[in-house]
Amino acid sequence: MSLEPAAALEALLFATPEPLPPERLAELLPTLSGEEISAALASLRARYASPASGLMLDEVAGGLRLATRPEAAEALARLAIVRPSRLSRPALETLAIIAYRQPITKAEVEAIRGVNIDGVLRTLGERGLIRVLGRKREAGRPMLYGTSRAFLEYFGFQDLSELPTLREIEALVAPSQASRPAEDLPREESERAAPAADPAAGPAAALPAGFASDPVPEGSE
Amino acid sequence: MVYQVRLEQFEGPLDLLLHLIRIHEVDIADIPIARITEEYFRVLTEMQDLDLTVAGEFLVMAATLVYIKSKMLLPPAEGEEAAIEEEDPRRPLVEALLEYQRFKTVAGDLAGFEERRRRIFGRVAPLEEAPARGPLELSLFDLLGAFQDVLKRAARRPDAEVTPRPFRVRERMVELLERLALERPLGFLGLFPADADRRTVIATFVALLELLRQGVVRVRQASPFGEILIYPLEDA
Numbered sequence: 077m078s079l080e081p082a083a084a085l086e087a088l089l090f091a092t093p094e095p096l097p098p099e100r101l102a103e104l105l106p107t108l109s110g111e112e113i114s115a116a117l118a119s120l121r122a123r124y125a126s127p128a129s130g131l132m133l134d135e136v137a138g139g140l141r142l143a144t145r146p147e148a149a150e151a152l153a154r155l156a157i158v159r160p161s162r163l164s165r166p167a168l169e170t171l172a173i174i175a176y177r178q179p180i181t182k183a184e185v186e187a188i189r190g191v192n193i194d195g196v197l198r199t200l201g202e203r204g205l206i207r208v209l210g211r212k213r214e215a216g217r218p219m220l221y222g223t224s225r226a227f228l229e230y231f232g233f234q235d236l237s238e239l240p241t242l243r244e245i246e247a248l249v250a251p252s253q254a255s256r257p258a259e260d261l262p263r264e265e266s267e268r269a270a271p272a273a274d275p276a277a278g279p280a281a282a283l284p285a286g287f288a289s290d291p292v293p294e295g296s297e
Numbered sequence: 298m299v300y301q302v303r304l305e306q307f308e309g310p311l312d313l314l315l316h317l318i319r320i321h322e323v324d325i326a327d328i329p330i331a332r333i334t335e336e337y338f339r340v341l342t343e344m345q346d347l348d349l350t351v352a353g354e355f356l357v358m359a360a361t362l363v364y365i366k367s368k369m370l371l372p373p374a375e376g377e378e379a380a381i382e383e384e385d386p387r388r389p390l391v392e393a394l395l396e397y398q399r400f401k402t403v404a405g406d407l408a409g410f411e412e413r414r415r416r417i418f419g420r421v422a423p424l425e426e427a428p429a430r431g432p433l434e435l436s437l438f439d440l441l442g443a444f445q446d447v448l449k450r451a452a453r454r455p456d457a458e459v460t461p462r463p464f465r466v467r468e469r470m471v472e473l474l475e476r477l478a479l480e481r482p483l484g485f486l487g488l489f490p491a492d493a494d495r496r497t498v499i500a501t502f503v504a505l506l507e508l509l510r511q512g513v514v515r516v517r518q519a520s521p522f523g524e525i526l527i528y529p530l531e532d533a
Binding site for chain 1: 308309310311312354358393396397399400401402403404405406407408410411412413414415416417418419420421
């Protein structure tokens, strides 16, 4: 006896630890046509849009999976699920710079932050939030860093274009309120808002001409 | 040690400067450099006992401030106002401050996204170990587990009836390296042809372990339960 397409899809989205991109779903459900998968997906979307379920369709990093609804967070707190700790301020700043300026070398990040980032870079690498995209063609062939798929997942982005817009500060006027909400901020710097690199593409594809990519970059630090 | 605590509120010299600019409510586009330099040095003196690298970064900034201050003291070159404005010695610093502030702000945004995502729980992947620097980038148990599967497959066919010549591990090592020269990475399962008998399979596996031990190859698994791949170690 065979499972209904939506049921098979639901089972996959329930069991997968990482979001499954549409292409992968097609591979995993070889007996179903593209239309059948789309229809199954639509029915699941409708089903999980309802607050009657504790689960929702989590569409993140270009993929899909089932996850708990944010409203369930308090109920789940008592389960005491162990998760990675929150990122430190230096880690977040470093990650922000890498995300917007990738591919970028360590020295370039340090120039912006004004401090050494060796330790932070190691932490971010260990947590899989950044990856080596290749090496820059300049003296010393420094490594070029970029964000990973895990980065998108961690912050809940579909792709890099969903990063918040980099904006000018209004320190000129009201120095003490640099962290107020975006709506209040007058100017936006749109040309730098969306890094072009496609997170799903391989390292080589994301690199502009002039960068040599490293076939096995990890661990060669 | 009181100073250590004080420093930790600042991510670096730029952060400290932004803080000073904020608390003294000065215009970032027109920083009163003498006053800010004075304030900066006052904090620096309080931070004397600090960690050297950190202090080093703060000192470089101190030097920059003094340099800018001295430039500002020079009489403006003759010429038009516009030319003078273009040469404002504070400009590179202001740009660096604005650039840093942008990322500082966006880091705050990221913290917000992080917080929101922490309310959502998904299935957790089996713990992934941080990629090791050594030749083995998956646990030995994973590798042995994969080998068990291969052995099970090989067990189904009887050993060759004709007395086979002894399988020398060294021979398999050479073969493995030759294949790696042509194809990299090599898939683990691809090492063991479906028709290979048990002895060949074992010799090949021992050859792989020996190459790992010698640090000639490395083995990694891109994702949990993913295919195990064998790479030649980059010539160091």
